[in-house]
Amino acid sequence: MYQDRKAGEMHKAICADCGKECEVPFKPTEGRPVYCRECYQNHRPRRRY
Template sequence: MDERYPSRGPRSFQDGPREFHKAVCSDCSKECEVPFKPTEGRPVYCRDCLPKHRKPRY
């Protein structure tokens, strides 16, 4: 089968482990790890604070 769009779709466990980066939550100042490289000047929230800053889904 020809895979024209191999990068589309959800991540699979075959992609290997995700790389996590240490960060400090902009809200509560706790140390946390995030699955992306934090960008200077942009807030990073821990797992507990993130829901408070997400836009509500309708």
């Protein structure tokens, strides 16, 4: 399942929100947004306890 991915391999991407260059641990898929660490925090669902 993960044979394409090497341990620790990072891929460059552009954040869909702020436009900054960032690195992600997966190969970005064309047509799907990628977010930097800061913007991802705003997009992930809030945890309810």
